[in-house]
Amino acid sequence: MKSRHYLLLVGIILLGAILRFWNLDLKPVWLDEVITALFSLGRNYYEVPLNEAFSLSVLERVFTLNPETSCAQIAQTISSQSVHPPLFFCWMHDWLRWTQTLPLSWVWKLRALPALIGVVSIAAVYQLNRIAFSPAAGLTGAMVMAVSPFAVYLSQEARHYTLPMLLVILALLGLYQMQTDLYHRRIRLGVWVGWMVVNSIGFYVHYFFLLAFVAQVATLLINILTFKALPTLHRSPDAPHTTARTLYLHPRRAFLAVALAATGICLTYLPWLPTFLSHISRPETNWMKPFEPDWMDTIAPLYQLPIGWILMAIALPVEKQPGWLATLMVVLMVLFSVWLLWQVSGRFAQLWSTPDTHLATRLLAVFVLCVLLEFLAIVYILGKDITSVPRYNFLYFPAICALLGACLAQPSRGRQKGSVKSNHHSDIAGQSDPSDTLAERHAARLPRHTLTWAVLLVGVLSSTLVVSNLVFLKPYQxxxxxxxxxxxxxxxxxxxxxxxxxxxxxxxxxxxxxxxxxxxxxxxxxxxxxxxxxxxxxxxxxxxxxxxxxxxxxxxxxxxxxxxxxxxxxxxxxxxxxxxxxxxxxxxxxxxxxxxxxxxxxxxxxxxxxxxxxxxxxxxxxxxx
Known part of the structure; x- marks a missing residue:
């Protein structure tokens, strides 16, 4: 069984790799990818011939790697010619130097690094769900990440989306282990320092990672304030049984530990803070503001967010299609999403009500809600509609992916009334879960494997459409x-x-x-x-x-x-x-x-x-x- 488990994991990772590297250089390079190319190749805008007529052959010189450019020079260029942090572009420059001898186009090489990071993210989601839920949930979580059309789309973008997405996964993995530390009243130094390092790096990869950092701290604080007693913890994979017990955290010590860790992370942001403050006030960020705001702009985020959620599971051709076909595709996507939500709602209720999985479920759900509240604050307080750009959902997509994977791994419940059957097959001796009635009322409509196959097949179909340039067309085409x-x-x-x-x-x-x-x-x-x-x-x-x-x-x-x-x-x-x-x-x-x-x-x-x-x-x- 163990060998079969890891064979399935290898197969899932291989499937995800095929989808991400398939037709990698088929789509045209668009505006944002041009920015990535210029800075990562060690170039800048001053090397572009402006105010003169030039032959298209000049582009070969502009988009040729300058291997002598250092990371410090790239950071200096970005600080004045862009509104992004420098680390991703420095790492991309190193990647292009390592691959410059390969007989492949520069576009393929440019997109290959995000695609490779996207493959690593599949394994990272497996590890997150394996520790937070179960090995079975690890496989289904990895499967969701592997075939999600949204994840495949981001992986084929020569942009800094898959890297912060991977960092979010690692941060959530550390966050869960830190949360369990608070209940055990212990500090595993490696876990806490690793979490701090990941969150420090994230700021220098993408500014939006700040939102993820704030959401993580908020999640810890909310749990400290509202969930002080843990009836039982998820058992160790090596332990045969979990005994019933209640763990209590020490609020004051927990607050102190979180405050010290968060302060340490904030200190690492100081060197780039002046540049960050200058970037967020530059006119390049004003494109997210409505040109002539009206009442439609006020309600737009309320339907744009659900559209982004739908695209995480299914994506059918809508752009550049006849009106009747686009309408049909939209209806099919909405129907599938509503059906999927109906199917997983009962499983989510089981995860929430089962003591072994409640903490992980709560942590991921609260994290997602915190990020969504941050998005809405940016929209309605700062006046910048980031919900109009679905790709920015990369910030909380890993948590959605992990939760959906955990729901798919959750077996049907309710045939043996009164028994607690989590995906760990662990029972709390002598106790019956008072939330059994709720879980049974929301019992899964389809068998676990049938639902998993449905998500897998729809995901593969959608991802095939993505890599065939039929879905997620490049902006400005x-x-x-x-x-x-x-x-x-x-x-x-x-x-x-x-x-x-x-x-x-x-x-x-x-x-x-x-x-x-x-x-x-x-x-x-x-x-x-x-x-x-x-x-x-x-x-x-x-x-x-x-x-x-x-x-x-x-x-x-x-x-x-x-x-x-x-x-x-x-x-x-x-x-x-x-x-x-x-x-x-x-x-x-x-x-x-x-x-x-x-x-x-x-x-x-x-x-x-x-x-x-x-x-x-x-x-x-x-x-x-």
Whole structure:
């Protein structure tokens, strides 16, 4: 039985690895991944050719690894050109140096590290559930993590999501063991120090980890205040029986231990604290604020959060689908989620009412509730709707995953009324659980293995759709933009990107990379396809190729002035595609002008039939002398 158990674990991890590395470089590189690439490759925005027309072949130089860049240099670049902590980018840079000899694309290498961390997270969830619940719950928890479409999606993002997710799992594992220490009135130094190290590292990986840290401390304090007596503890895997006993924590000592540990963690944040405070006040974070707030923005988080929960278990094609098909897919996802919730509610009641599993269930549930309250506070107090971005649910997804896995491992209950049958098969001699009636009323509707297979099959199907680029499409859809631009490939083309900040430069690079990906391998395309960045500021205020962050009040008037001064090498006629973030369709000028490199003027006329908007508007102009 033991060998079969570990064979199942290996199979689950292998399945998760296949799903995460399958079609790893299929999807286009989007804005956030461009940011990851620039910093992790040891580059910065000042190496991007701005305010000039350049061939797409120049991108090969921009996205080539600079192995001489140090972590300190990356941290310095990020402190001024981004709003993220540096550790993930430093580790990614080391990873790219180690893998630079592999005959694989830089996109694959960039996404491989988060995918690998995603695989490790499967094993970490197994360990969390094995210790907190049972070995069977470890397997089902690992299975949920392996096939969750949300987890697969995050694992294929070249971003710092799977790493903090892994750290959250490790932190929750330490948190559970710390909680049991408080009831045993002991301190296992290795557990407490390890928990402190994990939470210290998390801040330097992703700022949102602060929310997880606060939620963990709040969970400990809530349990200290409201759950002072523990009837029994989850038995050790090596012990054959668990005797009935009640353990009492010492509130004052417990508060002191938690306070000292939390203070030690906060001290490790001090070196980066000034940078953190400057980052959270920068305009790059304002995109989460509604442009023109109305009553819909007030209620949006209340349905956006459940949508994110649904995507953790099932994800069917909705984006870019016909209306009838998208509606059908939404209905199917909602029905499955409601059915799954109905199925696990009885099992959750069993976990809550069983003394051996109550502490772990309580800890994970309170942690999730604390994070959700933090999310709502950010939305309604700070005015930044982070619920509109499902990927930010990575912060509490591991706890949801562990709870769902524990519920799936919970056997049916109620056939032998009065008996307590936990997934540990342990009884409390001479006692009957007063909550048996509640558990029986919510008894599982399906046998355990049937429900587990249903979750597994739906997860594999959903994850297959994710890796096939049918679900969780990249924001701004760079591949679709490039495809539309390519419709004018019969003539030379120039693509222009208006920018007012560094994020719009990254967005333009994602379009340029997608265009190069569709045309770069064809002979002669380097001399026919060009790209340019046009600043939304006065031409005299931007010099060379550097971005002056102090420039204020960007305007498209300056974009057209900069375009009129642009010298481009293409012979007319050619197609000019103007990407203009924030511009309305009727605000595109009917005519534009620019210069040929020889000095002659070129006029461009708007093509009224070739306007597109995929989050960002872009318009075709026909240019000739």
């Amino acid at each position: 760079p591949d679709q933009v490039a495809k539309n631009v390519q419709t004018t490939a019969e003539t030379p083309l120039l693509m222009g990107m208006a920018y007012g900040d560094l994020q719009e430069v990254a967005l333009g690079l994602s379009f340029a990379l997608a265009l190069k990906g569709q045309t770069g391998d064809r002979p002669g395309t380097d001399s026919r396809h060009y790209f340019t960045f046009l600043p939304k500021v006065r031409p005299a205020e931007t010099t060379g190729t550097q971005v002056d962050d102090r420039l204020q009040q960007p305007s498209y008037t300056y974009v057209w002035e900069n375009l009129a001064r642009l010298k481009q090498p293409l012979q007319s006629p050619f197609a000019f595609w103007m990407v203009a973030p924030g511009l309305k369709r009727n605000e595109f000028p009917p005519t534009l002008s620019m210069l040929h490199s020889a000095g002659s003027s070129i006029g461009c006329v708007l093509d009224r039939d070739r306007f597109y908007r995929l989050g960002i508007p872009y318009q075709l102009y026909r240019c000739k002398q």
